[in-house]
Each structure stands twice: as C-alpha cells, then as structure tokens.
Amino acid sequence: MSNDRVRVRGLSIYRPIIYGNTAVVLSPEERAALPSAQADHTHRWTVAVRSAASAPGSNTVGGADDISYFIKRVTFKLHETYPNPTRVVDKPPFEVTETGWGEFEIQIRINFVAEAGEKQYLLYHHLKLHPWTAVGSGEPEIPPPDVAAKSGPVHSWQYDEVVFNDPFQSFLNILMAHPPTPLPKVKTRPVPFNIAHPESIKDAKSGGTPEFTQAMITEEAERLEKARKDVIAEQDKWRGILIEKERELERLRKQLEG
Template sequence: MAERVRQRGISICRPIVYGNTATVLTQEERNTLSSPDHTHRWTVAVRSAASAPDSDIVGGADDLSYFIKRVTFKLHETYPNPTRNMDKPPFEVTETGWGEFDIHIRITFVPESGEKAISFYHHLKLHPWTVTTEPEIPPLEEALKMGPVHSWQYDEIVFNDPFQSFLQTLLAHPPTPLPKTKRKPVPFHAANPGSLEASKGGVPEFTAAMEKEEAERLENAKQAVIAETDKWRNILIEKEKELEKLKRQLEL
C-alpha cells in the first residue's frame, strides 16, 4: 500500500512539445487524393521536447508512453472520424487538407499516475509565418519552394505530490536534456517576432537557451504589467484626492 502514498512536497516535470508540420502537396500528389482540393499534408503531434540526433522531425527523442496512456486529437468535424485516439507512440495524426483550424488535444495519463487528463488547443498552421503573424497565403508553387511550415509549442507537464510507484517510474526515465546552444533553426513563436529569421533553413529544434530566454521574456512582461498597474493606481489615488478636495469645497 506504500506505493499508493503520495510523496508530499515533491514536484517533477516532463518537457513536451506539441504542434504541427505542414507541407504543400505537388499537383501529382493532389491528383491521387480522394479530395483533390486538399493542398497540404500535415502532421499534428505530442512529443518529448528534445530531438534525436540528425532527426528530421521536431522533438521525439524520448518515448513518452511510460506516463502517457493516450493522446486524443479532435479534428475539424468535416474529417471522417474526427476524434482520433492514439494509444501508443508516436502520438500523432497525419492528414491532408486545405484550411487551418483549432485542434483539441487531450492527454490521458497512465492509470498508476492517479492524474487527471489535461486538455489544450493547437491552431493548425499551414501557411508560412510572417512577422505580423497575419495570414499571408502565397501561391502554392511559391509555398512549395519555401519548404515545410513548422508550428510548435514547448510546455512542461508538472506532477505534484506523485504516488511513490509513479515517482519511481518517472525517475527511471529521465528526459533527454535539451541542447544548451543552437544547433539548428529555432521554432518561431508569435510572441517573439525576432525569431522568424532564425527559424528558417530546416527542421527547428528547441534548446535550453530558448527556455531561458522565454523565462526572461515572461519575467519582463510581468514587470511591465506591475509597473503599468502601479502607474494607474497612483493616477487613481491622485484623482480620488482631487475628488475629495472638490467635495470639501462644495460643502463650504
């Protein structure tokens, strides 16, 4: 029964990435489809954050099945069987289509974890990124020359107070560390427009430096919000003082 005792005060996380890669179909490929209006082939996935050496995909160095039982992808309702349950790695779905839409992703953990499933959304990205992030759809011939479009998000799944048995499972499968420095293009993120150029030229890879930079951006944004809040609080205090002064003058 000791295995079902939660280890209080312990938090352990597992880094993941989720997102999609999309490529433009050639006219020959489109002619072979049952839906010839489809213009792209795309893959949406949940993977470990680190990439395997010389890999041609984003992330995926580690097998996540020791803590993930199932990943459910809910596609647009126009797809046959839009709810896709993936019960073993790779946790991904490959399809063809012509439009972008939001994909609902649900991660169900292994029963021994005692953890509730988590859900989130990913916006399927088919068209090349721009600095403004406003959609600009180039002609298919031009988009084909530009290569695959990557849209990936780094995240960490945190397990607080895990059961003893599950904690041992996690400790037995340490995640592959992210590279400390940039070896490949970096994933573009709309919150960091400056990364657009650095994202070009191949399959992107998350790095420890990116994680640090993201933490710094979040901290800077937090401090900016605090400063703005303090500014408006001081303005409000001054206005209230002026109001009280006017009230006293009217009472005379």
C-alpha cells in the first residue's frame, strides 16, 4: 500500500468555514421585473458555504480562500415550493441565489474530495430575510419593505471548524499546501449576530458587512466553556439533592420497618 493512503494516526487538522445567508429587499423595479409566478417575492438572498476569513476590502462575508481543494460538492436543499429544490454546486463559489418571501430551513450537505476519504458533512441553516430584532424591543419581526430596505442587507452566518481526524497522508499533504487565511485578531467591522451573544445585536443593526475575528471565536469558546462548567455544577447540585433524598427515604423505610 502506498504511504499516501496510510492514515496519520493521532493527528487532527481542521479548516474554518462559515455557512449562512445574506438577504436584501427587492426594489419596486426588481419586483415588477419578476415572472408572474414570483410576483409575491420580496427579497433576494444568497445561501453559501465559504472560507471563514474575508478578503480585504470585500463586501462579501468570508470567502477569502478557495475551499475547493478539500470540498468537492455542496448540495443545498431548499423549500419544496422552489423549482428543482435540491441544488447541487460542484465548483466554487459554493452558493445559491434566489428570490422569495418566506424564511425556512435549508439543509446543506458537504461532500469532500476523494483524497479525504471522509463521509459527507451535514449542516442546517435557517434562512434569514428580516432584520434582527432584540427580544422585548417592541420592533416588528417583519417590518414593511421600505423600512427593511433602509436597514441594508441582512446577514446570518455561522462559524464552524471542519475537523479531519487521522487524515490520509495524501490528503494531509493537500491541506498543508493550502493553509487558511488567518482571521483578523481584532474587530475592524461589525461582528455577525450570534443569538448566544445578545450584545452582538448592536453590530447587526449598525449596518455594514460583518466579519469573523479571532477575538470573536475565542470569546465564543469561552462562553461555551462557561456553559459547560455551569451544566456540570448544576448536575452536581441535583445529584447531591438526589443522594440526600435517597438517604432520607432509607431512614423513613427503616423507621417503618422498626
């Protein structure tokens, strides 16, 4: 067997990606130009899988790197009301642009290049068309089109790290030959809204093209670690309560038997 097809045991290597969508309100002229079957469409949106880093000066979220060296194909499963709802994209950019009026869940299936020898990677994304609103703010979840248009594009993106454990040597060589563009260390643009980080709503409403940063990823990891510790502490608390109740039950049982 060629050494290239031998797995490098004990090694993990990852590639950062983002997935999500950007949506804009159609102008009256754009709506008038739509086919009659799409007369009720209000937005144009693009759903995509991209590298996490953004190109300098770009108005696109992510996409600084060509990720086709490890991703062979991305399949987007849209709502069944769309013609040909299963959209297969086998070359970059891995994205689909459509028009519509409603939000729905999109299944995203990533197939890797043959050298990877890996199973497909499945993701789910809720298509976001309307501006983000803070809970309890009193703002309408679906504002009138003219109001929404003034807010600019709506962005909804998630960061993920595709981890390859024990990669084949040939695939590892490919990955090492294409190091990802590092995320910026500090914030120079708005950060993408994250429901687990409510304060990011300010950036989401400020306008501009968001960008992922190393600081943002670190903060998210710290929030996840805190949440993990909180869950463990809560489990320990209830475990202690359960043990005490069981002891009390045993004491009562002995009293009844006596």
